[in-house]
Amino acid sequence: MGHIEPVTPRPELKMWEALNLALDRAMAEDDAVFILGEDVGLYGGSYRVTQGLYAKYGEWRVRDAPISENSFTGLGVGAALVGGRPVIEIMTVNFAYLALDAIINMAAKIRYMSGGQFRVPLVVRMPGGVARQLAAQHSQRIEHALLNVPGLRIVCPATPQDAYWQLRQAIHEDDPIIFMEHELLYFDSGPFDPGAAPPPLHSGRILRDGKDVTLVAWSRMSRLALTAAEELGEEGIEAEVIDLRSLRPLDLPLLLESLRRTHRVLVVEEDCLFGGAGAEIAATLGERGFYELETPVGRLAGADVPTPYNDRLEAESIPQVSTIKARIRDLLKA
């Protein structure tokens, strides 16, 4: 593995390549940036995201950690307090549940508890989502668990371009930031232009204009929503698609602006329905956009079940292009 180099920019990159490039550039620019996580070094990262960085920057800056999620995430907190800019990789969001003490009790609160004396410039990267038959313990979404934690910021890029810039921006910030990646997006390609000015870290993006309904999604679901919208276009239904890119904070102005055009909203969420981010979005649109709404805000989300192993049941447990289209047709009939 030692001979494999970090990625060099090309007009089209895979998601993992864009993340790798972002890390490489951040580390080259700032000696305070270091990476720590399971198999990030010699192995190169379980999704190749840290490929070549161990050879380039050495073991202190790309550190293979033992399986001790709470303590190595807490290590990141401690290093951030004294001048570091750690990027902690938690192999999957499922293991992040073991690190919730470090994330919620420590990272999110130290600035506040210390009366602003300490900053916590910490990025915690974690891939998640339903992938391919990984079963209940390896298919979770963690948004709901972190969305309600004051002090945290949560971003969730869905394209290589956004992944690159949002990671660079996140590393630059002085707050703890949860950086959510999706396991099924790592090997998807997309256009990459390092020269294009990046939008603000927490802004949403309109992926497709439409006048009939607004689809609100993030991470992989924004890709599915876009596909659904394009297919519905052939039926004469014009769906606007918003990729939120950030869950905390939320780009509410963009949502309200779209709502004023379409008067109908469907939130498409991979996380479970009950108590999820979609509930926050729907409630807020209900409060602040009530008079623009033709119908109640719809939510299409993961079923409230542990993810089943069987592939057909697994597919049934989360939104698919077909179910998104069906919900939109229903919403337009209402």
Added chain:
Amino acid sequence: MQRDLVKQLLYDMLLARHFEQAAAEQYQQGRIGGFLHLYPGEEAVAVGSLRAADPGDYVVTTYREHVHALVRGTPPEAVMAELFGRSGGCCGGYGGSMHLFDAQRRFLGGYAIVGETFPVAIGAAYWLAMNEEPDCVLCYFGDGAVNQGTFHESLNMAALWRLPVLFICENNHYQIGTEIHRHSAVVEVHKRACAYAMEGRRVDGMDVLAVYKATREALHHVRNGNGPYLLECDTYRYRGHSMADADAYRSAMEVAELKGRDPISLLRKRIREEGWLDSDECAALDAAARRVVADAVSFAEQSPPPEDLHAHVHARPLDLYSGAAR
């Protein structure tokens, strides 16, 4: 040198004892809220160990940390005002008794979830080692923390990467109301160091000079690149776990017996025997400490409350509903 050191140690312990006594009184009068964990009986640990440290060393400690902050140099009035929840507190009233921080003095905080000091300490030590800086991290914890996963996770990483951390166990024998024989299969905490090929030893935590000497030796070991060290200080707390503790789980006889080995009395006795200070000097130190504590209470009483609920949540003010503005 010995005389000046002894004078400092005695003053620190007297200040600690009077400060905590005043805190208890203020709590009983309703001026201090929440949980309040006091340190009487354990003074020799924080005082002996922190006086052996260098100003550049980082300190990470628990929710029973008023004395650690005082010895480190945080002004007593700023500590008392923090207990009162006032703007003049060392954290502006946002942290409280259990969460004292002092960036200027490299005091990385009081942590109130048992076992959190370990990862914070190895994180600071990782940064020091990565940058080849000469400082160390002093990491405090009680005997109750050693059965938390972070103890094992963090000691493993500290030893694996030879991080400059001195782990200091304040073994007061009680995990709130559960005595150590009822919570630990191995009650000699220092023996756990061998699981991580780490040096460890036990010291009499009621003897401030012994703690000071043992800490000097341990820090010498750590500072010279020999990796982390586990120092167990055998001590005792006179009061309940917190002010809310009725202290019904141990006998009055036990408490009285341990008070017979009071760290302040032990040091005074030694001072008399060695002739280091005369009784007037000792009395003057006591009076000075009382004065400082009384002034700290007056300062805290007069300090206004903090006003901005939303300050310090993020690096810059952040409206959760206007992401694009960022």
